Amino acid sequence: MGTLLQEIQTFLSLPEEARTxxxxxxxxxxxxxxxxxxxxxxxxxxxxxxxxxxxxxxTNLRIRPLEPTDFHFKWALEAFxxxxxxxxxxxxALKIDANNLRGPILALLDAAGLSTxxxxxxxxVALSKVHAEAAVTVRIPDGxxxxxxxxxxxxxxEELYAGAARLFHVRTGTTYxxxxxxxxxxxxxxPLEAIRLDAEDLSQDDVGRLWPLAIRGVARHDALGDVLGxxxxxxxxxxxxxxxxxxxxxxxxxxxxxxxxxxxxxxxxLSLWQHLRAPELIEARSLLGRMxxxxxxxxVEKRQEIQARWGELExxxxxxxxxxxxxxx
Numbered sequence: 132m133g134t135l136l137q138e139i140q141t142f143l144s145l146p147e148e149a150r151t152x153x154x155x156x157x158x159x160x161x162x163x164x165x166x167x168x169x170x171x172x173x174x175x176x177x178x179x180x181x182x183x184x185x186x187x188x189x190t191n192l193r194i195r196p197l198e199p200t201d202f203h204f205k206w207a208l209e210a211f212x213x214x215x216x217x218x219x220x221x222x223x224a225l226k227i228d229a230n231n232l233r234g235p236i237l238a239l240l241d242a243a244g245l246s247t248x249x250x251x252x253x254x255x256v257a258l259s260k261v262h263a264e265a266a267v268t269v270r271i272p273d274g275x276x277x278x279x280x281x282x283x284x285x286x287x288x289e290e291l292y293a294g295a296a297r298l299f300h301v302r303t304g305t306t307y308x309x310x311x312x313x314x315x316x317x318x319x320x321x322p323l324e325a326i327r328l329d330a331e332d333l334s335q336d337d338v339g340r341l342w343p344l345a346i347r348g349v350a351r352h353d354a355l356g357d358v359l360g361x362x363x364x365x366x367x368x369x370x371x372x373x374x375x376x377x378x379x380x381x382x383x384x385x386x387x388x389x390x391x392x393x394x395x396x397x398x399x400x401l402s403l404w405q406h407l408r409a410p411e412l413i414e415a416r417s418l419l420g421r422m423x424x425x426x427x428x429x430x431v432e433k434r435q436e437i438q439a440r441w442g443e444l445e446x447x448x449x450x451x452x453x454x455x456x457x458x459x460x
Contacts, residue, residue, distance in 0.1 A: 135225070139187050146183075147181075156171065158187060174197075178201065178203070179197070195258075196198055196208070208259060218256050219266075221252070224252040231311075231312070239277075243305050250269040262382060265280065266281075278322060283315065284382060285382040285458060286316040287458040291448070295444060295447060298447055299355055299433065302378070307320075323371070325377060328370055344374035384444055
């Protein structure tokens, strides 16, 4: 890996006009890219070679070869993801030490229940998601694997919400926020095995068994979210098999949404009711009434708790002025 890193750094130290096709192909071949010339010719845009160079740069953690606004973005993503997993994984492995990521990844693995001192990167996939740019898979010595996503999208908002959530005993995703040498932040997040509450294929068995826990859990997050000015709802809530609601992708804060109001999607009790409603009108209305009651009770209880501890929330936010400024700028 050391020789490969030196070869890449030597290539990138050249002026752009001196980075000839032959030199770029030689670096890609050393990385393990099969048919480097074909890979370079894969995307027909003058920005593609510069995109490849950014991918090769060990200090660059923005994995997408081109920006999502670029017309050729889809083809660039497909070309990169068509490379062998070993090549993509090797590329990310080169970026770990250059960005001081070894400690954060070990801490993330520990938080995910995979305590270890060593890991190996086995795959890297560029993503087209708004909230995540890449998915990385690492393997620890006992053979277990852990995927995590990499994002530069509003990590300060995620950090602020997670801290407030801990204060009021509601759970958020397994994340680690790392500040790079450039001053920018990057978010590492482990996808959780859980039920997405916005999934169209929710089974009636799951919904019928867990809907009270799901509605009460989402209501508690909504109570905190309304205080913090979040505008997103159940697409950002998942439900564990044990019935615990976890809020993920909390990137929107400090919007003036008023008091008891919903965001861009229907409230959780309506979306789950759609999966369970009976054809008989009386029975359907009765179920909806019970769902609304569960939601309102849990929501009001959590809002009252927040109100009673308002000074603690203000103190928490006042202690993080840099994160707030970084988010709102």
